[in-house]
Amino acid sequence: MVRNLTKSFGKKKVLDNVSFNIYQNEIVLIIGFSGTGKSTLLKLICGLEEPDSGEVILKTDHLGMVFQGAALFDSMTVFENIAFPLVNQTKKISADEINTKVMEKLKMVGLSEVENLRPDELSGGMKKRVGFARAIINNPKVILYDEPTGGLDPVVSNVIVDYILKLQKELNASSILVTHNLNVIKKIPARVILIYDAQIVWEGNSSELFSSDDPYAKQFREGAAKGPMVVIKE
Ligand SMILES: Nc1ncnc2c1ncn2[C@@H]1O[C@H](COP(=O)(O)OP(=O)(O)OP(=O)(O)O)[C@@H](O)[C@H]1O
Ligand SMILES: [Mg+2]
Numbered sequence: 001m002v003r004n005l006t007k008s009f010g011k012k013k014v015l016d017n018v019s020f021n022i023y024q025n026e027i028v029l030i031i032g033f034s035g036t037g038k039s040t041l042l043k044l045i046c047g048l049e050e051p052d053s054g055e056v057i058l059k060t061d062h063l064g065m066v067f068q069g070a071a072l073f074d075s076m077t078v079f080e081n082i083a084f085p086l087v088n089q090t091k092k093i094s095a096d097e098i099n100t101k102v103m104e105k106l107k108m109v110g111l112s113e114v115e116n117l118r119p120d121e122l123s124g125g126m127k128k129r130v131g132f133a134r135a136i137i138n139n140p141k142v143i144l145y146d147e148p149t150g151g152l153d154p155v156v157s158n159v160i161v162d163y164i165l166k167l168q169k170e171l172n173a174s175s176i177l178v179t180h181n182l183n184v185i186k187k188i189p190a191r192v193i194l195i196y197d198a199q200i201v202w203e204g205n206s207s208e209l210f211s212s213d214d215p216y217a218k219q220f221r222e223g224a225a226k227g228p229m230v231v232i233k234e
Contacts, residue, residue, distance in 0.1 A: 004054035005044055006035070008161065014040045016198035022058070022142070027168060027175045027188055027208065031220065033231055038070055038178040041195070042144045054086055056092035058142060064135035068146035070127040070177075071175045072119040072134075079115040082106065086206075089138075098132035105133040108170065129163060136167060143167065145177040149184050161187045180223060184210060195219055196229045 001022055007015045014037040019226050022028060027126060030038050043049040045056050046065045072081045081219030082102045086093060086145060108128040120125055122132065128148055148164060149157035163183055168175050179185065185206050194202040196218055202209075202216040209217050 001057050002041075002045065003056075005041070005051050005056070006053045007040055007044060007049065007051050013198050015044070015195075016052040017054070018195070018200055019054075020193055020200065020203070022174050024059075024141075024166075024174055025172060027164075027177060029185055029188060029190045029191035029192045030176060030211075031180055031185065031192060031194060033180065033220075033229065036195045037198060038195060039146050042146050042178055043175065044179055045142075046144055062138065064138070064140035064143045066128070066131045066135045066143070066145040068150060070119070070131040072127060072130060074119050077116050077118055078106075078111075078122070078130050081119070081130060082115075083136060083138060085137050085227045086121065088225045097150050101137060102133070105137055108136070108167065109133045122182065123156075124152050124157060126153065128160055132163060132167065133157075136171060139171055141171075143171070143173050143174050144177045145175065145179075147178055147180075147181065155184060157181060157184060158187065164188070203230070 003019050005015050018041065030041060032038055035224060039141060046063050054107060079102055080166045082105060083098050086098050091110050111129055114122065115124065116229050122130065145164065149160050152160060162179065164175065188206060191203055191207055193200055196216065202214050204212060204217065208219045210221055211222065212218065215228050219229055225231055
Protein backbone atom coordinates (compact mmCIF):
# COMPACT_ATOMS: atom_id res chain seq x y z
CA MET A 1 0.00 0.00 0.00
CA VAL A 2 1.04 3.52 -0.74
CA ARG A 3 0.38 5.90 2.13
CA ASN A 4 0.47 9.71 1.99
CA LEU A 5 3.33 9.85 -0.49
CA THR A 6 4.67 13.32 -1.08
CA LYS A 7 7.59 14.13 -3.35
CA SER A 8 8.98 17.38 -4.69
CA PHE A 9 11.81 18.12 -7.07
CA GLY A 10 13.08 21.58 -6.17
CA LYS A 11 10.03 23.78 -5.80
CA LYS A 12 7.82 21.51 -7.88
CA LYS A 13 5.55 19.20 -5.91
CA VAL A 14 5.19 16.14 -8.12
CA LEU A 15 3.12 14.02 -5.72
CA ASP A 16 1.06 15.41 -2.89
CA ASN A 17 -0.24 13.04 -0.24
CA VAL A 18 -1.02 10.17 -2.61
CA SER A 19 -2.50 7.02 -1.06
CA PHE A 20 -3.90 3.81 -2.52
CA ASN A 21 -3.96 0.11 -1.84
CA ILE A 22 -2.23 -2.56 -3.85
CA TYR A 23 -3.96 -5.90 -3.45
CA GLN A 24 -2.41 -9.24 -4.16
CA ASN A 25 -2.90 -10.56 -7.66
CA GLU A 26 -4.44 -7.35 -8.90
CA ILE A 27 -3.56 -4.93 -11.69
CA VAL A 28 -3.54 -1.22 -10.96
CA LEU A 29 -3.38 1.18 -13.87
CA ILE A 30 -1.85 4.58 -13.18
CA ILE A 31 -2.95 7.05 -15.80
CA GLY A 32 -2.55 10.76 -16.38
CA PHE A 33 -1.25 13.25 -18.86
CA SER A 34 2.48 13.75 -19.39
CA GLY A 35 4.57 15.09 -16.53
CA THR A 36 2.02 14.34 -13.80
CA GLY A 37 4.35 12.20 -11.73
CA LYS A 38 3.52 8.68 -12.90
CA SER A 39 7.10 7.53 -13.39
CA THR A 40 8.06 9.17 -10.11
CA LEU A 41 5.32 7.20 -8.35
CA LEU A 42 6.69 3.90 -9.73
CA LYS A 43 10.23 4.87 -8.72
CA LEU A 44 9.02 5.61 -5.19
CA ILE A 45 7.26 2.24 -5.05
CA CYS A 46 10.35 0.33 -6.12
CA GLY A 47 12.69 2.39 -3.95
CA LEU A 48 14.65 4.13 -6.68
CA GLU A 49 13.49 7.45 -5.25
CA GLU A 50 12.90 8.37 -1.62
CA PRO A 51 9.67 10.17 -0.68
CA ASP A 52 9.80 13.47 1.20
CA SER A 53 7.11 12.02 3.43
CA GLY A 54 4.75 9.06 3.45
CA GLU A 55 5.58 5.43 2.89
CA VAL A 56 5.25 2.41 0.66
CA ILE A 57 4.27 -0.72 2.54
CA LEU A 58 4.45 -3.95 0.59
CA LYS A 59 4.28 -7.52 1.87
CA THR A 60 7.23 -8.33 -0.34
CA ASP A 61 10.52 -6.80 -1.36
CA HIS A 62 10.38 -8.95 -4.46
CA LEU A 63 9.80 -6.32 -7.13
CA GLY A 64 10.46 -6.17 -10.84
CA MET A 65 10.54 -2.91 -12.76
CA VAL A 66 10.05 -2.45 -16.49
CA PHE A 67 11.41 1.00 -17.27
CA GLN A 68 9.91 3.56 -19.61
CA GLY A 69 11.54 2.91 -23.00
CA ALA A 70 12.86 -0.57 -22.00
CA ALA A 71 16.23 0.86 -20.81
CA LEU A 72 18.36 -2.04 -22.00
CA PHE A 73 22.14 -1.89 -22.05
CA ASP A 74 23.01 -1.41 -25.72
CA SER A 75 26.48 -2.88 -25.45
CA MET A 76 25.25 -6.12 -23.89
CA THR A 77 23.53 -9.05 -25.56
CA VAL A 78 19.93 -9.92 -24.78
CA PHE A 79 21.22 -12.75 -22.59
CA GLU A 80 23.52 -10.45 -20.63
CA ASN A 81 20.76 -7.88 -20.21
CA ILE A 82 18.35 -10.41 -18.76
CA ALA A 83 21.04 -12.03 -16.60
CA PHE A 84 22.15 -8.65 -15.26
CA PRO A 85 20.13 -8.72 -12.00
CA LEU A 86 21.37 -12.28 -11.29
CA VAL A 87 25.02 -11.52 -11.93
CA ASN A 88 24.85 -8.42 -9.73
CA GLN A 89 23.04 -9.85 -6.75
CA THR A 90 24.81 -10.72 -3.53
CA LYS A 91 23.66 -14.34 -3.59
CA LYS A 92 25.85 -15.89 -6.26
CA ILE A 93 24.42 -18.59 -8.48
CA SER A 94 26.12 -20.87 -11.01
CA ALA A 95 26.43 -20.13 -14.72
CA ASP A 96 24.20 -23.14 -15.42
CA GLU A 97 21.48 -21.78 -13.17
CA ILE A 98 21.73 -18.35 -14.78
CA ASN A 99 21.42 -19.94 -18.19
CA THR A 100 18.34 -21.94 -17.18
CA LYS A 101 16.63 -18.90 -15.69
CA VAL A 102 17.36 -16.59 -18.61
CA MET A 103 16.13 -19.13 -21.18
CA GLU A 104 12.99 -19.84 -19.13
CA LYS A 105 12.14 -16.12 -18.94
CA LEU A 106 12.81 -15.57 -22.64
CA LYS A 107 10.35 -18.36 -23.35
CA MET A 108 7.78 -16.80 -21.04
CA VAL A 109 7.86 -13.59 -23.07
CA GLY A 110 7.65 -15.51 -26.33
CA LEU A 111 11.18 -14.95 -27.57
CA SER A 112 13.59 -17.54 -28.86
CA GLU A 113 16.95 -17.48 -30.62
CA VAL A 114 17.54 -13.84 -29.77
CA GLU A 115 19.79 -14.30 -26.75
CA ASN A 116 22.97 -13.44 -28.64
CA LEU A 117 21.57 -10.36 -30.36
CA ARG A 118 22.06 -6.81 -29.14
CA PRO A 119 19.12 -4.50 -28.40
CA ASP A 120 19.60 -2.47 -31.60
CA GLU A 121 19.00 -5.64 -33.60
CA LEU A 122 15.51 -6.05 -32.11
CA SER A 123 12.15 -4.49 -32.95
CA GLY A 124 10.51 -2.14 -30.44
CA GLY A 125 8.10 -4.83 -29.22
CA MET A 126 10.90 -7.36 -28.80
CA LYS A 127 12.95 -4.86 -26.79
CA LYS A 128 10.02 -4.31 -24.44
CA ARG A 129 9.68 -8.05 -23.95
CA VAL A 130 13.40 -8.38 -23.17
CA GLY A 131 12.77 -5.66 -20.56
CA PHE A 132 9.93 -7.82 -19.19
CA ALA A 133 12.19 -10.89 -19.03
CA ARG A 134 14.81 -8.92 -17.10
CA ALA A 135 12.20 -7.55 -14.70
CA ILE A 136 10.76 -10.99 -13.90
CA ILE A 137 14.05 -12.87 -13.66
CA ASN A 138 13.60 -13.42 -9.92
CA ASN A 139 9.85 -14.16 -10.07
CA PRO A 140 8.74 -10.90 -8.47
CA LYS A 141 5.51 -10.61 -6.53
CA VAL A 142 4.99 -7.05 -7.71
CA ILE A 143 5.73 -6.03 -11.29
CA LEU A 144 5.94 -2.35 -12.18
CA TYR A 145 5.57 -1.38 -15.83
CA ASP A 146 6.27 2.16 -17.02
CA GLU A 147 4.59 2.82 -20.38
CA PRO A 148 5.11 -0.72 -21.66
CA THR A 149 3.45 0.08 -25.00
CA GLY A 150 5.05 3.49 -25.51
CA GLY A 151 6.10 3.96 -29.12
CA LEU A 152 4.56 0.71 -30.34
CA ASP A 153 1.90 0.29 -33.02
CA PRO A 154 -1.59 -0.91 -31.98
CA VAL A 155 -1.04 -4.52 -33.05
CA VAL A 156 2.25 -4.90 -31.20
CA SER A 157 0.71 -3.07 -28.22
CA ASN A 158 -1.98 -5.75 -28.07
CA VAL A 159 0.68 -8.46 -28.06
CA ILE A 160 2.43 -6.68 -25.20
CA VAL A 161 -0.83 -6.43 -23.25
CA ASP A 162 -1.38 -10.17 -23.71
CA TYR A 163 2.06 -10.83 -22.23
CA ILE A 164 1.36 -8.53 -19.29
CA LEU A 165 -1.82 -10.49 -18.55
CA LYS A 166 -0.02 -13.80 -19.03
CA LEU A 167 2.84 -12.88 -16.69
CA GLN A 168 0.38 -11.57 -14.14
CA LYS A 169 -1.30 -14.97 -14.11
CA GLU A 170 1.79 -17.16 -14.24
CA LEU A 171 3.71 -15.30 -11.57
CA ASN A 172 0.64 -14.72 -9.41
CA ALA A 173 1.84 -11.20 -9.01
CA SER A 174 0.40 -7.76 -8.50
CA SER A 175 1.07 -5.44 -11.40
CA ILE A 176 1.20 -1.67 -11.41
CA LEU A 177 1.13 -0.29 -14.87
CA VAL A 178 1.61 3.27 -16.02
CA THR A 179 -0.01 4.06 -19.34
CA HIS A 180 -1.93 6.69 -21.21
CA ASN A 181 -2.92 4.36 -24.01
CA LEU A 182 -6.71 4.10 -24.09
CA ASN A 183 -6.66 0.79 -25.99
CA VAL A 184 -4.45 -0.70 -23.31
CA ILE A 185 -6.80 0.54 -20.57
CA LYS A 186 -9.77 -0.93 -22.45
CA LYS A 187 -8.10 -4.33 -22.75
CA ILE A 188 -6.97 -4.67 -19.13
CA PRO A 189 -9.65 -5.17 -16.50
CA ALA A 190 -8.14 -3.26 -13.63
CA ARG A 191 -8.47 -0.63 -10.97
CA VAL A 192 -7.57 2.71 -12.49
CA ILE A 193 -6.02 5.68 -10.73
CA LEU A 194 -5.97 9.00 -12.56
CA ILE A 195 -3.31 11.44 -11.41
CA TYR A 196 -3.39 15.15 -12.04
CA ASP A 197 -1.60 18.02 -10.37
CA ALA A 198 0.19 15.72 -7.92
CA GLN A 199 -3.01 14.11 -6.66
CA ILE A 200 -5.42 11.27 -7.40
CA VAL A 201 -8.37 12.99 -9.05
CA TRP A 202 -10.37 9.92 -10.07
CA GLU A 203 -10.39 6.23 -9.16
CA GLY A 204 -12.55 3.52 -10.70
CA ASN A 205 -12.25 0.48 -12.94
CA SER A 206 -11.31 0.32 -16.61
CA SER A 207 -14.86 0.13 -17.91
CA GLU A 208 -16.04 2.93 -15.62
CA LEU A 209 -13.38 5.19 -17.11
CA PHE A 210 -15.24 4.93 -20.41
CA SER A 211 -18.72 5.43 -18.97
CA SER A 212 -18.24 7.75 -16.02
CA ASP A 213 -19.70 11.27 -16.07
CA ASP A 214 -16.87 12.44 -13.87
CA PRO A 215 -15.27 15.45 -15.58
CA TYR A 216 -11.73 14.16 -15.01
CA ALA A 217 -12.47 10.67 -16.38
CA LYS A 218 -14.32 12.21 -19.30
CA GLN A 219 -11.54 14.63 -20.19
CA PHE A 220 -8.93 11.91 -20.02
CA ARG A 221 -10.76 9.46 -22.27
CA GLU A 222 -11.64 12.19 -24.75
CA GLY A 223 -8.14 13.65 -24.66
CA ALA A 224 -9.84 17.00 -24.50
CA ALA A 225 -7.83 20.17 -24.05
CA LYS A 226 -10.77 21.68 -22.16
CA GLY A 227 -11.76 20.35 -18.77
CA PRO A 228 -10.70 20.41 -15.14
CA MET A 229 -7.18 19.35 -16.08
CA VAL A 230 -5.02 22.05 -17.61
CA VAL A 231 -2.77 20.44 -20.18
CA ILE A 232 0.60 22.12 -20.23
CA LYS A 233 1.98 22.23 -23.74
CA GLU A 234 5.68 21.51 -23.70
N1 LIG B 1 15.00 13.28 -10.91
C1 LIG B 1 14.29 14.39 -11.18
N2 LIG B 1 14.77 15.61 -10.93
C2 LIG B 1 14.06 16.74 -11.19
N3 LIG B 1 12.81 16.72 -11.68
C3 LIG B 1 12.28 15.53 -11.95
C4 LIG B 1 12.97 14.30 -11.72
N4 LIG B 1 12.16 13.27 -12.08
C5 LIG B 1 11.02 13.84 -12.52
N5 LIG B 1 11.07 15.18 -12.44
C6 LIG B 1 9.99 16.11 -12.79
O1 LIG B 1 8.81 15.68 -12.15
C7 LIG B 1 7.67 15.81 -12.98
C8 LIG B 1 6.98 14.46 -13.15
O2 LIG B 1 7.85 13.58 -13.86
P1 LIG B 1 7.47 12.09 -14.19
O3 LIG B 1 8.58 11.55 -15.02
O4 LIG B 1 7.14 11.38 -12.94
O5 LIG B 1 6.16 12.30 -15.06
P2 LIG B 1 5.32 11.25 -15.91
O6 LIG B 1 3.90 11.36 -15.46
O7 LIG B 1 5.96 9.92 -15.84
O8 LIG B 1 5.42 11.87 -17.39
P3 LIG B 1 5.42 11.10 -18.82
O9 LIG B 1 4.00 10.70 -19.09
O10 LIG B 1 5.87 12.16 -19.77
O11 LIG B 1 6.36 9.96 -18.72
C9 LIG B 1 8.18 16.41 -14.28
O12 LIG B 1 7.97 17.79 -14.25
C10 LIG B 1 9.67 16.09 -14.27
O13 LIG B 1 10.40 17.06 -14.97
MG1 LIG C 1 6.85 8.75 -17.23
